[in-house]
Amino acid sequence: MNNAPGKENTPLAQAPTLSVGPSPHMVSRDLSTRRMMADVIIALLPVIVVSFYIFRWFAIYHLLLAVITCVSVEALSMRLLRRPPTIQDGSAVVTGLIFALSLPGTAPWYVNLIGAAAGIFLGKVVFGGLGQNIFNPAMVGRAFVMIAFPAAMGASGYVSQSTGVDILTSATPLTALKQMGQGTSLMHLLMGDTNGSLGETSALACLVGGFYLCARGTASWRIPAGVLLAVTIISSAAYLIHPTPHWTPLHHLSAGALLLGAFFIATDPVTSPVTRKGRWTFGIGIGTLVMLIRYLSGYPEGVMFSVLLMNSAAPLVDRLTVPLPLGGSPGKRKP
Amino acid sequence: MTDDATPLERFLRGIIPENPVYRQLLGLCPTLAVTNNMKAAMTMSGAVLFVLLGANLVVSLIRGLLKPHLRILVFTLTIATFVTIADRFLAAFMYPMSKELGPYVPLIIVNCIIICRCEVCASRQSPAVAIADASGQSLGFALALASIATVREILGSGTWWGIRILPAGWDNWVIMVLPAGAFLTMGLLLGIANWLGTIRSETKGY
Numbered sequence: 237m238n239n240a241p242g243k244e245n246t247p248l249a250q251a252p253t254l255s256v257g258p259s260p261h262m263v264s265r266d267l268s269t270r271r272m273m274a275d276v277i278i279a280l281l282p283v284i285v286v287s288f289y290i291f292r293w294f295a296i297y298h299l300l301l302a303v304i305t306c307v308s309v310e311a312l313s314m315r316l317l318r319r320p321p322t323i324q325d326g327s328a329v330v331t332g333l334i335f336a337l338s339l340p341g342t343a344p345w346y347v348n349l350i351g352a353a354a355g356i357f358l359g360k361v362v363f364g365g366l367g368q369n370i371f372n373p374a375m376v377g378r379a380f381v382m383i384a385f386p387a388a389m390g391a392s393g394y395v396s397q398s399t400g401v402d403i404l405t406s407a408t409p410l411t412a413l414k415q416m417g418q419g420t421s422l423m424h425l426l427m428g429d430t431n432g433s434l435g436e437t438s439a440l441a442c443l444v445g446g447f448y449l450c451a452r453g454t455a456s457w458r459i460p461a462g463v464l465l466a467v468t469i470i471s472s473a474a475y476l477i478h479p480t481p482h483w484t485p486l487h488h489l490s491a492g493a494l495l496l497g498a499f500f501i502a503t504d505p506v507t508s509p510v511t512r513k514g515r516w517t518f519g520i521g522i523g524t525l526v527m528l529i530r531y532l533s534g535y536p537e538g539v540m541f542s543v544l545l546m547n548s549a550a551p552l553v554d555r556l557t558v559p560l561p562l563g564g565s566p567g568k569r570k571p
Numbered sequence: 572m573t574d575d576a577t578p579l580e581r582f583l584r585g586i587i588p589e590n591p592v593y594r595q596l597l598g599l600c601p602t603l604a605v606t607n608n609m610k611a612a613m614t615m616s617g618a619v620l621f622v623l624l625g626a627n628l629v630v631s632l633i634r635g636l637l638k639p640h641l642r643i644l645v646f647t648l649t650i651a652t653f654v655t656i657a658d659r660f661l662a663a664f665m666y667p668m669s670k671e672l673g674p675y676v677p678l679i680i681v682n683c684i685i686i687c688r689c690e691v692c693a694s695r696q697s698p699a700v701a702i703a704d705a706s707g708q709s710l711g712f713a714l715a716l717a718s719i720a721t722v723r724e725i726l727g728s729g730t731w732w733g734i735r736i737l738p739a740g741w742d743n744w745v746i747m748v749l750p751a752g753a754f755l756t757m758g759l760l761l762g763i764a765n766w767l768g769t770i771r772s773e774t775k776g777y
Contacts, residue, residue, distance in 0.1 A: 347742075383746040385744070
């Protein structure tokens, strides 16, 4: 609030000026960026534990490498830009965790290193740091390595718990569906004993963490609700037109990165809309794009591209869904 | 821009202080499109050098005859003549390169560096000044293309001028060869150029 003294006689100058800073917004003293990021890390714990269980050393190594890279790139860039250090707010740690969880376990070390660095630098620092970025940094990093190293980004193997071998190579559930029309049992999708990116295999773990985030109010429940609603409607319609017993709408909901994306990636407060209607629109847009990509494109999964596309639309969505202030719209006064 | 700059000053100005790509942000279409390897970038620079020299010289020679409302038309016709010569020359003597550059050689006609130099310099100056200006600007353009192509070719293919310089185990960054890599490299190099410019003006004290 900026109520300049000495200008009291002009009526316009008396009105206080409220400047709105970039999000994440501080609603109360308890809700600081640091606490929000701590919440996200707590919510990610089930996902991380499942990834440790399924991918073993791959998961530990990728998570450590990505977090260390993200934090050091952010610290280094802030030093070079002569800005105050920002690593203590924890957002770089969260970016690193989510980026690592979106990588396949077999990705080589340099893919992780380059992607994490590109995510923080190209996705966040060049825009001016936390709150200024248009795109989710973790997804920018993943898109970068996905296009740079398409061969290395295919999930090719995991440490199976149900068989005695060390590493089981198999297609991810969605790739198997896309290329061979094979289904995967719902139980496997729920528990996560399948192949895929580190954090996406277990639907249950994503749900547990996601509900915690929404219950704490750190993430808006409207965004994941919108995503899941759109996916349910579109996949049910497709299922009714052309029933496929091995791949029901429930499979669509629990396979791939959908739940991880809906609860942890799309809900990034910086790159998603701030109005209620806007959040619904944002979620429904992501869900629709995911289903379009799954059904109609060459990619088996499209959460990353959908989130990035809707990120670019978020400012527009915000502008179109400005809520009506109490007492009517100030813009519709007669001149 | 003062009109009494000597030809040498005009030549030097085009290279760094008024670099067409990094300072004036002109001619970005070929800058982004043909810089995924050094050979293509240098062929493009050569073609631009030829067209810019020719167009500047001819426009400077006929500057007394130009009518203000028809000047852009005359510039474009002059440029198109030289572009056609360059395009046919490439097709006759460097066929694979002509194929690789595709439509970007004919598109030199609408390259705004050349129209800009005709308008700003050649239509008002003597042929000697116009030639110095054209060489300086072309050299600046070539330097900018070389800098972007160097980054993109080394990271995207592990080679420079077709010669392997990174070890065979290098995993090519496919994104650097694709258009996205052009925008990223261009943006980052532009940022570095501005950053260095800021530091220089800070240390000079103005």
